[in-house]
Amino acid sequence: MADLNRIIRRRKRQDFIFKIIGISCMLIGIVTLLALLIDLALDGLPRLTWHFLTSFPSRFASQAGILSSWVGTLLVMLVTAMTAVPLGIAAGVYLEEYARKNRLTGFIEINIANLAGVPSIIYGLMALGLLVYQFQLGQSVLAGGLTLAFLILPIVIVATREALRTIPQSMRDAAYALGSTKWQVVRHHLLPYSIGGTLTGVIIALSRAIGETAPLITIGALTFIAFLPPAPVQGEAPFVTFDWVWSPFSVLPIQMFNWVSRPDREFLANAAGAGFLLIIITLSMNAVAILIRYRVRKRIKW
Amino acid sequence: MKYLAKTALSGALALLLVVASCGPKNGSGVIKIDGSSTVFPLCEAVAEEFQKHKQGKVKVTVGISGTGGGFKKFVRGETDISNASRPILKEEMDQAKANGIEYIELPVCFDALTVAVNPQNDWVSSMTVEELKKIWEPDAQSKITRWNQIRPEWPDEEIVLFGAGADSGTFDYFTEAIVGKAKSSRGDFTASEDDNVLVQGMAGSKYALGYLPYSYYSANSSRLKALAIQWDENSVKEPVMPTLENVLQGTYNPLSRPLFIYINRKAMEKPEVREFVEFFLNNAAKLAQEVKYLPLPPRAYELALERFRKEDIGTAFGGTPEVGLQVEEILTRTPKH
Numbered sequence A: 001m002a003d004l005n006r007i008i009r010r011r012k013r014q015d016f017i018f019k020i021i022g023i024s025c026m027l028i029g030i031v032t033l034l035a036l037l038i039d040l041a042l043d044g045l046p047r048l049t050w051h052f053l054t055s056f057p058s059r060f061a062s063q064a065g066i067l068s069s070w071v072g073t074l075l076v077m078l079v080t081a082m083t084a085v086p087l088g089i090a091a092g093v094y095l096e097e098y099a100r101k102n103r104l105t106g107f108i109e110i111n112i113a114n115l116a117g118v119p120s121i122i123y124g125l126m127a128l129g130l131l132v133y134q135f136q137l138g139q140s141v142l143a144g145g146l147t148l149a150f151l152i153l154p155i156v157i158v159a160t161r162e163a164l165r166t167i168p169q170s171m172r173d174a175a176y177a178l179g180s181t182k183w184q185v186v187r188h189h190l191l192p193y194s195i196g197g198t199l200t201g202v203i204i205a206l207s208r209a210i211g212e213t214a215p216l217i218t219i220g221a222l223t224f225i226a227f228l229p230p231a232p233v234q235g236e237a238p239f240v241t242f243d244w245v246w247s248p249f250s251v252l253p254i255q256m257f258n259w260v261s262r263p264d265r266e267f268l269a270n271a272a273g274a275g276f277l278l279i280i281i282t283l284s285m286n287a288v289a290i291l292i293r294y295r296v297r298k299r300i301k302w
Numbered sequence B: 001m002k003y004l005a006k007t008a009l010s011g012a013l014a015l016l017l018v019v020a021s022c023g024p025k026n027g028s029g030v031i032k033i034d035g036s037s038t039v040f041p042l043c044e045a046v047a048e049e050f051q052k053h054k055q056g057k058v059k060v061t062v063g064i065s066g067t068g069g070g071f072k073k074f075v076r077g078e079t080d081i082s083n084a085s086r087p088i089l090k091e092e093m094d095q096a097k098a099n100g101i102e103y104i105e106l107p108v109c110f111d112a113l114t115v116a117v118n119p120q121n122d123w124v125s126s127m128t129v130e131e132l133k134k135i136w137e138p139d140a141q142s143k144i145t146r147w148n149q150i151r152p153e154w155p156d157e158e159i160v161l162f163g164a165g166a167d168s169g170t171f172d173y174f175t176e177a178i179v180g181k182a183k184s185s186r187g188d189f190t191a192s193e194d195d196n197v198l199v200q201g202m203a204g205s206k207y208a209l210g211y212l213p214y215s216y217y218s219a220n221s222s223r224l225k226a227l228a229i230q231w232d233e234n235s236v237k238e239p240v241m242p243t244l245e246n247v248l249q250g251t252y253n254p255l256s257r258p259l260f261i262y263i264n265r266k267a268m269e270k271p272e273v274r275e276f277v278e279f280f281l282n283n284a285a286k287l288a289q290e291v292k293y294l295p296l297p298p299r300a301y302e303l304a305l306e307r308f309r310k311e312d313i314g315t316a317f318g319g320t321p322e323v324g325l326q327v328e329e330i331l332t333r334t335p336k337h
Helices: A002-047 A067-098 A103-115 A120-134 A141-165 A169-177 A182-209 A214-219 A252-260 A267-299 B004-021 B040-053 B066-074 B090-098 B129-136 B169-178 B195-203 B214-219 B244-248 B271-290 B298-310 B327-332
Strands: B030-035 B059-062 B081-084 B103-112 B114-117 B126-128 B160-164 B190-192 B208-212 B228-230 B256-264
Touching: A002 A267, A067 A103, A067 A141, A067 A182, A067 A252, A103 A141, A120 A141, A120 A214, A141 A182, A141 A214, A169 A182, A182 A267, A214 A252, A252 A267, B030 B040, B030 B066, B030 B271, B040 B059, B040 B271, B066 B081, B066 B256, B081 B271, B103 B214, B103 B271, B103 B298, B103 B327, B114 B214, B126 B129, B129 B169, B129 B228, B160 B169, B160 B195, B169 B208, B190 B195, B195 B208, B195 B214, B256 B271, B271 B298, B298 B327
Parallel strands: B030 B059, B030 B081, B126 B228, B160 B190, B160 B208
Antiparallel strands: B081 B256, B103 B256, B114 B208
16 A cells, blocks of 8 residues: 555656646747747837838938838738738648549658748749749849748648648538539538638748748848838729839848848847837737637537 | 638739739839948948938839849849949959949948957057967967967967958958958857957957957947057058048058949949939048948049049959058059959
């Protein structure tokens, strides 16, 4: 009996030790994030004013703003989302639902997984040769957006496939039994059911892309730019233009990088302000992803 | 949700159509500048003021691809103006020639490479170029490691060395001026492309020694102590401090260097580029001081303006870097191309 109690005590102690290890591992992540946020907020919050958001870069730290870089970030993300999302979802659906499982598709699958791990600068180099020079897109919003689209395409494909896999086979069988074609099954059942998981993946991919600096510097994103791309919506016909995709641009991380490396230390506060905004954007994108997942899950009743 | 696929598809189609139909437009009224990040703060200041002056009718963009990266675009004719912290090199000249690019070289301000130590360092106030060479030449690696190896009266403590990263123009110029050969340096020192890292390091270690661009020293002059430099070939036979007066008089040698802009001659057909460069030269002295850079003497800006108006194409250096040159001499030489 005493023996048994000792063994139980030892097991419980082990249990306790593991719990402590687990908690401290988790705390390392949380504390780092919090320290980062608080530090950025202390340095940067005083700078985050309306003036900061609506001014162009300047040689005076107190007058400099991030208008051109946040607009640039927004437009680049728009191009990225508009290309990577349909392409990625279509590729994911094809690989998961249409493609026959053979050696070739196996090979493609492994390569897509590998592509997700390729360093972003490599995509920048490829985009410089292919998009900027070969296709002559120049140092434009379009080239920047497509570069980041390449970067996140594998993540979108993998997320789509994972989401499709969570749909029970019985759902497909039931639809086929009622005479649906493959496309009808995909459109009426698989896409709506998987949209939560897919969108979560898409938004996480986009929040990775939004912080990228290296590939955009490689293709020639600018640092000082004190004008905005032409507005996409105009007062006169044809009302919508796509001239903005050809415009030169800058993005938030590049503006931050430039401010951090300047001699004048006053610019550090600006960089912190821009960094805080960037983290807020990322966190709210993740919040949207969680919200979408929650609402879609509530709606599905099977 | 079921229309999602449809909307997404039409979105992608619309984008493809755009790509197919309009093609890149030549931005009229845009002046494209790229190149050295050292020249960037000055160029940004000029661009900012010029756009205000033109009330937004002319757009200026400035990138920071580095001197080499900037020239790569410049010799392909992609940029109108290239910022450079060193003169154009032979191979870049050849590429420009092959592509039919002619250019005008203009110095726009000075940088004084500053040799600095920790403010607590009370034993050294000046060094000779020979002493610096003894510390920084490749042979010094893991041999010259203590202060008293340079002068016996200095403390028997380890020298903690800080210097520019091997990809920067600062590294090229310092090694050329001190060791005598560009990129030839000892390797066992803390190197960083980010000069703020060097400032941190030197401010944090009593036995530190390092070099960095003047603008980084002057922004941190309370945390660093600059050394006077003595050079036997100099006109002044005593140690010279990196100050505005000394640089303007041309006595802070061999560590003061001019920074350049290169203008594509074809771009000068655009009146706004012409106007921008004249605006640059007329306002550089004032703006350089605002961004804590060292201006050229007034006479040099006049000579530069003259060269620009005469469209004197080519470089005064012929593809090989030189140190310790007076800026007037650069501007009175007949440029080669």
